[in-house]
Amino acid sequence: MLRKRVIFTLVYADGFFNQSRNFRLQKVGDINWLEKNYKFPEFYFHLKNGSHIKALNSHMQHEYFASLDIENFFGNINKSRITRVLKIFFSYDEAREYANWSVVRNPDENSNESILPFGFVQSPALASLCLDKSKLGRVLRNINNLDVSVSVYMDDIILSSNDKALLYKSLKKVEEASEKSKFPLNKDKKNNPSNKVTVFNIDLSRGKLQINNKRIKEFQSAYEKTGLDEEKKGILNYIKTINPIQEKQFIDKINKI
Secondary structure (H helix, E strand, O other): OOOOEEEEEEEEEOOEEEEEEEEEOOOOOOOOOOOOEEEOOOOEHHHOOOHHHHHHHOOOOOOEEEEEEEOOOHHHOOHHHHHHHHOOOOOHHHHHHHHHOOOEEOOOOOOOOEEOOOOOOOHHHHHHHHHHOOHHHHHHHHHOOOOEEEEEEOOEEEEEEOOHHHHHHHHHHHHHHHHHOOOOEOHHHOEEEEOEEEEOOEEEEOOEEEEOHHHHHHHHHHHHHOOOHHHHHHHHHHHHHHOHHHHHHHHHHHHHO
């Protein structure tokens, strides 16, 4: 009997993930595909066009900011966790089958533990599902309101508010939930509430985004080395999207060289 390999994929459109089945290696006959929808929070910005820039823009009306990073996000998602979230769509046997084809053996440990690899097409969708259905995901939904804004960009979480004390309380809730959810946080990348936070090499403060100096220097080096006009245009467009004044300063500096 020919063996079928199932690759579970989710296609994002209009705020929903629509499920589809793609079969590799061998496809035997017609497969009836059960289609379901899942509504993700609006603040899961890695699922949107514009991605991290939109995430940052969603906080600019606030005075105080905090950020967290989920450590080894994909590596903390195993077959059992994927199976549990897929059971909202499928039978246990189906969910287990799709989970089995969506993981690999952990290369960093001498064990049979499975992990969700970063490179599979279905990985971002499954990781998002696992996060949203966890205690951490529920807390993020609950604290996102008129007084506190939340953004998630894969493993990066940003919180903001005009109330510094409230932001500290919200941050504490997120930290406690991450521990209970077995989504540990990277302590070295934690930024407590302040008037400015740096995420994605961009400084975020009230009403302002600015690419940090280190990243600007990297752009300058890339701009000088490339002979491709499209690449130069891409660099300038990105800087302009973040901060038009920085783009003008960047061009002025390049022209002086």
